[in-house]
Amino acid sequence: MKTVDRLMQKALEDGVFPGGVLLVSKEDQIVFFEDYGYADIFSGTRMTRETIFDLASITKTLATTPAVMRLVQQNKLNIETRIGEILSEFTSDEKGNIRIRELLTHTSGLIDWRPYYPDVYPYPPKDRKAALRAMLLKESLIEQPGEKMLYSDLGFMFLEWIVESLSRKTLDNFVKEEIYDPLGLDNLFFTDTSSGITPEGHFAATENCPWRKMVLQGLVHDDNAYSVGGVCGHAGLFGTAEAVRLLVSELLNTYYGHSSKGIFRQDIVSLFFKRQENAGRALGFDCPPGKDGSCGQYFSEKTIGHLGFTGTSFWADMMRFAVVILLTNRVHPSRENIKIRAFRPMLHDAVMKALGYA
Template sequence: MLSSDTWCYGHILKRGYEGKSVYKNSTIRIDELLCEGLGNRVFPGAVVVAGKNERVLYSNAVGFASTESDRVPMRENTIFDLASLTKPLATALAVMKLVEKGTVNLNLTLTDLLPADVPADKKAITLRQLLCHSAGLIDWMPLYKQVEQGKAGQAKEQIRRLVLQSPLEYVPGTKTLYSDLGYMLLEWIVEVVSGISLAEFVSRHFYAPLGLQRTFFQEVDKPLRYPLEEYAATEKCRWRGRVMRGFVHDENAYAMGGIAGHAGLFSTSGEVFTLCATLFAHYHGKRSDLVEPSVVREFFTRQEDPKGSTWALGWDTPSPRGSAAGRYFSANSVGHLGFTGTSVWMDFDEDMIVVFLTNRVHPTRDNNRIKAFRPYLHDAVARCLREYSA
C-alpha cells in the first residue's frame, strides 16, 4: 500500500515515434513499478529517463527529493549526487579524450604517468588496468579518517600517497576487483597530464560543448551552485553531523575537496541521458566532434584480460546471470551503478538508453532493496521501448 503522502506522477514525453505509440499497458507498468518502489521503501524518490536512437521517449519522477521537514517533491530536473557514475561519466571520459589526443596510451604505467615515488609492487600497473579494475588495488579504504580535515588540497595529497602505499590485494592483471582507489589515481593522472583539474577538463571538453548546465563537481568549500531544494538529499552522515545535500556523500571524495575520480559528480537524469546519447552517437559513427568514434568503441569493449572479466574501460557490461541491467539488455551493452542509488545502461544493439537515478541512501545507507528492484525496472523499461519501435 502507498502511504497517503506519496507523491507519484509520470508522463510520456513523446507519444509518437514514426507514427506509432507506446503500448499503454507497458507504460503503466513502469509507472506502477516506480510507485511500488516508493511503497516498499526502495527509495524516497526516483527519476527515470529512457529512450531509443538517442531520443528521450519516457520520463517519470516519483517521490521526494528529501524527506526532511521541507519534503520537496522529486522533479525531472532534480540534481543528484551520482556517486560512482563519476567513474564512467567523468574520469574514464577524460582518459578517453587524452587517449584520442595521443597524450597518453593505455599501456603506460604509473611510473610513466605520476610524478611520485611509485612503490615497486605498483610500478608496472597500467592505465588500462586502472580503468578496468584489474590493477590489484583494494576496493575501498576509509582514508578520510587518516588525513587532516579542513585543508582539502593537503588532504587530497595525503590520500593519494596513502593509496600508493596501500598493500595490493592481488597481483595486477590476474583478476578483477572493483576499486575506488584506482580511480583516485586516475584523477591524479588526468590532473598531471592535462595540467588542469578533472572537473575543469571534463567541463571544457564535454559538458560545456553539450550545454550541460547542471553537470558539475561541487567543491566542499564553495557555495552551492543552485538552491538547496533543487538537490536530492542523501545520507544523514554521522561523520559530518548532517544530512548531505548538494555536497558529495562519499566521505573520501569529501575529504579530497569534492573533486575526485571515484565520486563527486552531480547531474540530472536528463543531462546524464544527453551525455550518454552523445557517446552513443559517437560509438555508432554518427558524430565525431568530441571524441574519435574508434576510441569510444575501444572504451566500450569488454576487456579479455583477465579472463572472465565483465569490465570494459570505465564501464561494466551485463553479467551472464543476475545483471543489474535485467534480462533484456544485449551482451553489447555497457552500464554502471552508483552507491547513492544511481545507474545508467546503454544497449548498442537495441539502440536503448536507460537512466535511473534515486536517493536510496536517504536518510540511511542501510537500505539495499534497490539491488533486487533494479533488474525489474530495467526489464519493464526495455519491454516498453521494444514495443515502442515494434
C-alpha cells in the same frame, strides 16, 4: 510503459526509495521521462525531472573515463602506459607497473576501498589531496596487476591523479572545459566543498551522515571524496537525468559514427566500449554479467553502464540504441535501505519488455 509507471509507484509504497527519476530513450528519442516521490523527506520537497542527484560511482564512467578518453585522443596517454611512466613517485614502486587498462577494468591488484577520510580531513583544505595521495603511495598490491578483477575506488583515484598530471588541470576543470561545456552540459558538474560556497540548485537529499552529523544535500555523499573537497576520480559528480542522457547519447552517437561534434573519436569510443575478457567489463564501464545483473536479463551483450551507491544507474544497449537512466535517493535518510538491489532488475526487465525487446 504503464507497467513501468506502476512499478515505480509501487517502489515508493514499498520504501525502495523516497523518490526518483526514470528516463528511457530509444534511438536517441525520449520515450519515458517521469519523476516520483520526494527529493527530501524532511522538508517535503517533491522530486522533479530537473532534480540534481549525487551520481556517486557514475563519476567513474561520466567524468574520469571520458577524461582518459580525451587524453588518449590527444596522444597524451595510451591504455598500455604504466603508472610509473607518468607519475615519477611510482618509478621504483610495485604500483608503477600497473597499466591504465588495468585501472580502468579494476584489474590493478589494488584493494577495493579504504577509509582515508578520518586521517585526511584534519589537514588544511589545500593539503588534503596531497595527504590522500601520500596514503595511496603507501598502499600495497593485494594481487599482481592483470590477474584478478576487484572493483576498486582506489584505481580511479589514481586515474584522477594521472589526468591532473597530464592535463595540468584538476579533473573537474578538465572535464568541464573539454567535454561538458562543448556539449552544453550545465547540469553535470562537481561541487567543490573546499570553496565554502553552498552549491545552488534543486538537489536530491542523501544520507543523514553519521560522520558529518547532517543530512547531505548538494554535498558529495562519499566520505573520501568529501574529505578532499568533493572532486575525486571515483565519486563527486552531480547531475540531472537529462544531462546523463545527453552525455551517454553523445558517446553512443560517436560509437555509431553519427556525431559531428568531435569531442570523442569513433575508434576510441569503440575501444573503451569493448568488453575485456579477463575482467568482464569494458574500459571504465560495467557490462551485464548475465541474467543475475542489476540491468535484468534483456539487455544485449553489447551493453555498457554503471551503478552509483546513492541509488543511481544507467544502462545503454549499443545494439538497440536504448538507454535506461534510473536516479534515486535510496540512501536518504540511511544507506541501510538496500531494497533497490531486488528492484533494479525487475524495473529494467519491465522497461525492455515495454520497448519490445523481450
